Amino acid sequence: MKKLISFAVVLFMTVTVAMADRTVKANDPNISFTGRVQRMDDGAVSYDWVGTYVQTDFTGSSISVRMSEEGESYHQVFIDGKLVGKLRFTGKEPHDVLLANKLGKGTHRLRLQKVTEGEYGRSTIFSFTAGGKGSFTAVQPKQRLIEVIGDSYTCGYGSEGTQDSHFELKTENCDKSYACALARYFDADYVIVAHSGMGVTRNYAGKTMRTMSQRYPLLFDDHDSIAYDFNQYRPDLVIINLGTNDFSRSGAPADYVSKYVKLIKTAKSHYGERIPVLCVTPHSANIFLLAALKELGEKVSGMKNVRVAEPMPNIVVKGHDIGSDWHPNWKGHQKIASTLIPVVSTMTGWEMENDI
Template sequence: MKRYSFLLAVLMLSLSTFAGKIDEGRLLRDGASYTGRVLHNADGSVTYDWTGVYVQTDFTGGAIAVCISEADTSYHNVFIDDKLVRKIKVYGKQPHSVLLAEGLSRGTHRLRLQKATEGEYGFTTIHGFYLNRGGSMKPVARRERFIEVFGDSYTCGYGTEAKSAEERFKPWTENCNRAYGCIIARYFNADYALTAHSGMGIVRNYGYKAQVSPKNMLVRSALLLDEHDSIPYDFKAYKPSLVLINLGTNDFSTIIAPSVEQYTGNYLKLISLVRSHYGDVPVLCITPFSAKPYLLTALQELRRLTMQDKNIHFAEPMPDIIKRGHDYGADWHPNYQGQRKIAMTLIPQVSAIMGWDLEDKNIY
């Protein structure tokens, strides 16, 4: 009898060990939800490069791995049950498995895998997911609220994890999740998309030798991929409740600058572009905290041109809240604390525009 009990215990232990191992013979694609602009490939894989794109799934089995390939090098944030687990470096052109979480209870858990870096840093393909034997996946429903942000390095979280303003930018210090757009979306429990790229202007990109850059943010905003192709975007992946636009810092950043007419003209074209697909969506035009007199003049003219449109709003920054020595990361861009301050100035305005109640919770 003791011998049978011993054999039964060994068998149960073996089955438990076998069941708790990631099953890389079963690649799962159904049950994953993608948010943002992504390319669905013929083989079922999904490719993207825009900052902030995220994939979610509710999975069981206690562990999950992703089968992924990366044409460049990117950084992704891994969340389990809405808690940041770690930030991973993704590289390797051939599909390979990356373990995202293990040792969880075998009940349902939610994964969110979010691209932390912008299009210049990463051209990522997800081929599917692996679970423990017996595990399952199901898609995550879209939230009621959705915010899309059109922006530049401030939106991308450029250098937000750097230690000081004097530190030069490195891709691993960029994290859109710690920038104002994602902070605002978290506060209002909204899904989001970031249509943003560092150094871009709505007319002229940073340091460009002429008044008009050939691939500025107006051009990029109509594309499915940010950096790696010119496929037109059909604007069907999501429909935002609110659009934020934070562009202009790079347009007027160096000696050559666009005219006020060029700036306001392209800005109005961007609003027309999004509304031609999203309908009469509310638009909040953000004045960057670092705006200089020429940009302020251009935004004042934009306000005059749109004053009859009651669904176009303007956000003014609080003066001198981003402080030297405290609120700057790489290359004098806002660090996480600076980004939180920016978000705190915008949250009441978003609340007023959308009728979304303020809540007694942390802004993080």
């Protein structure tokens, strides 16, 4: 009888161990972050820039994250390339969030993407847990990487809103911006360095916050002044979409062109002179911004692989392509991306799809 009891105990312990969940820290080599992130000594990883995403291939019946949030953010959860949820993250204390469960056998791919701006929240991930003796494997980076420097258009401000609505954090979604649309079209990874209301040399309505020229060299968008280590990644293309806020007030800023040229030179100083830089003409550019961008084109004509995209006015139309506060909705962003696809293809040599 004692032998039977002992055997039952051993069997129970074996089953329990076999079904144990697997937890790895956020800085584990099998967890892949894309974007500007800070890796801490305790294994946690923090970030606030919009668009930052983390990926891993895992096995297990569920996947959860232990995290905290300074403020508020929204993250999208993708499993095997399919969107399964958009979650609101809050809470300064570390806590567990279930991302997906009741998953089938085999390997699954998680992508957790921050779709709102750093001004509203900084996220810290401590660990991931795969249920039922799960395992983790690193996701290899794509062959192409695009860095996009911009303002609210790049952030996807109001891209899920309606024309008669005002800004709400829940309707901001960078994944429905032209920037992410371009990355998907060319099967590229991306890094977004963008903040609503910011300009090259002055901000919307005279806001005294740091401009994008001042934010670009920083690790965090809005939560510290730590210098960013530009050796963390090297993009194959840099896109800059700035100027709408610089020219949101009457009068043209005298140093817009010179500061823009300086920003281009800053990117090239870190990524190399041959890095292609595409300067976007915003779809809403007024005559003063158009004149400044024309001057910019003349100033950079002697620089390697720098181009100012030609304007395509009136492609984003009222009643169909507008989201919150007169910003493009997803349909509007699709149009903007479509105007840039051939320019990107020409600058990089990346082939366009045959069925366009």
